[in-house]
Amino acid sequence: NAGVTQTPKFQVLKTGQSMTLQCAQDMNHNSMYWYRQDPGMGLRLIYYSASEGTTDKGEVPNGYNVSRLNKREFSLRLESAAPSQTSVYFCASSEGTGTYGYTFGSGTRLTVV
């Protein structure tokens, strides 16, 4: 059982290019999330989807858009990449809130040059 699958694992973009990070989970979780991890900053929430059909901003949403395509899939789009978006991106899913932990994907390492 795969859990949370992210594609691609690595990507290099030029400034101004666009791309979509894909995420899919097979645990029938209602909630899905996109985080970014930067050195010395921990993990910061970009966007989340509490349930199919809803999306909301997290701490650092500027420069990103998301789509909850169905219950399984939650994509993150960078419309015009900037060097400040160089980061490791993690997708996660959970059954709900409270003490339910997230299941994270293995991450996408994105470099914008």
Added chain:
Amino acid sequence: DQQVKQNSPSLSVQEGRISILNCDYTNSMFDYFLWYKKYPAEGPTFLISISSIKDKNEDGRFTVFLNKSAKHLSLHIVPSQPGDSAVYFCAAGGSGTYKYIFGTGTRLKVLA
């Protein structure tokens, strides 16, 4: 303004001894606290959680303690094993929230 702080970037412990990882928070509305472990080139893995109605939660070698008055939680690993070497993140959130705030992480090294 960092609402969740892990003030020790790194910690080294001998195998078999206790590892204590600390986390402080500033928001008194936080009700749920979680710990994650992260190995290099992998996503974080959920380890253990605690709600604010408890002051202790135990799962095998891992125990989380919560001191609400001090706004402090700690993760104890006993006994520590070399496989525990990883970065540990604490995270906190309010009741019903989907927005968990993560600390910056503590890198634990367990020496054989």
